Amino acid sequence: MTDGTQPGASLADTPGRLGRDAVVIGGGLAGITAALALADAGVRVTLLEGRPRLGGLAFSFQRDGLTVDNGQHVYLRCCTAYRWFLDRIEGAALAPLQDRLDVPVLDVARPEGRRLGRLRRDALPVPLHLGRSLATYPHLSLAERARVGRAALALKGLDLADPNLDTQDFGSWLTAHGQSARAVEALWDLVGVATLNAVAGECSLGLAAMVFKTGLLSDPGAADIGWARVPLGDLHDRLARKALDSAGVRTEIRTRVTSISTDDNGTWSVQVPGETLRADAVVLAVPQREAHDLLPAGALDAPERLLEIGTAPILNVHVVYDRKVLGRPFFAALGTPVQWVFDRTEASGLHQGQYLALSQSAAQDEIDEPVAALRERYLPELERLLPRARGAEVKDFFVTRERTATFAPTPGVGRLRPGARTKASGLYLAGAWTATGWPATMESAVRSGVSAADAVLGALGRPRPRHLFEFEEAA
Secondary structure (H helix, E strand, C coil): CCCCCCCCCEHHHCCCCCCCEEEEECCCHHHHHHHHHHHHCCCEEEEECCCCCCCCCCCEEEECCEEEECCCCEEECCCHHHHHHHHHCCCHHHCCECCCCEEEEEECCCCCCCEEEEEECCCCCCCHHHHHHHHCCCCCCHHHHHHHHHHHHHHHCCCCCCHHHHHCEHHHHHHHCCCCHHHHHHHHHHHHHHHHCCCHHHCEHHHHHHHHHHHHCCCCCCCCEEECCCCHHHHHHHHHHHHHHHHCCEEECCCCCCEEEECCCCCEEEEECCEEEEECEEEECCCHHHHHHHCCCCCCCCCCHHHHCCEEEEEEEEEEECCCCCCCCEEEEECCCCCEEEECHHHHCCCCCEEEEEEEECCCCCCCCCHHHHHHHHHHHHHHHCHHHCCCCEEEEEEEEEEEEEECCCCCHHHHCCCCECCCCCEEECCCCCCCCCCCCHHHHHHHHHHHHHHHHHHHCCCCCHHHHHHHHHC
């Protein structure tokens, strides 16, 4: 690793660079964002990533000629920070948004057989934009639909700044507001499990209220869905690397940090195999447990709290058929273990047949099950949902497992999530698990990177690049 300085020399010793050097540890979305933001402000940045690629847990890999995402990732129109990120890496056209929210919901548990409903919006102001969809939603009774409307209005009235919301669970709140088990399954968990990675009864009311208020009750188009039409690696690795290079960021992959420390002059030392990097600021953009292990003594008042932040898994089931069995880009399902199904055929590079990806959140009960057991469970379920799958040949079946995909959004987690600043001058935290106000999403990761970069710029006396904060104005 060479960068024009002597091994072990301080980056701040480079002529003309005094007070403008940072090391970002972690090449996920949080770290990439922090590195880009700092570089755009004129800070000299080194980005270190232990894996052989960038992108964190939103990445792609090769399998038998296909390019496979480790899991399906989507975002919403209200995810203004992630949309800024896509624009910054020149990838927005590769991950477009729906023109208007439209979610097909297929129920196979009804006695009358398969029934398709839709959650979609009209071009009307909030909350009327969902009125017609809710009034005709076939998976709930008329009385349940009316009670859903009343609960939505009550949810809209909650104050997200109230810390007491974080101590309550969303499921109990829904029950207290007249929501039946069917309403929770067919609506609240349909959305909540996918965005929060937890069922309502195991989720902080504060985080759930944030998701529903921001996504469904803030702006008519807030919940319009976007997803990558290319492999995630094209966005979060290839285009991100190109943007980092253009910004002048020194990016090192396969480089694992072993320790960080500071001297009496406030200069930070970042130890990697064979080299010590020195800088004025360090952004620690790694998972909470790894952050805990790297934090120097005294950096947080209660560092053990990081270990109290639980994790939640996501299981992804991948099925390649010899023919087309699904005629829409995606759908959600009820009355079956299947949650969400996406068509990834074109993005993967498959030229014959169809490749479907099933995204199974809150998968604690299945995350360690053998592939054979999952195959036996999910292939018949897909045949129930998709009649054309009954005569199709399964060319490939495999699973990807993210055992620590997100932090667990349990009641009380809010008090455990630290902000960007630490008590150690020059050391900052980033990651979807930090105190962004959002659940563990790509949006939360990008927001955390912006917050960390903003804190660094303030400490170094550097101006905030206006474009970096444009997403705040669009929110």
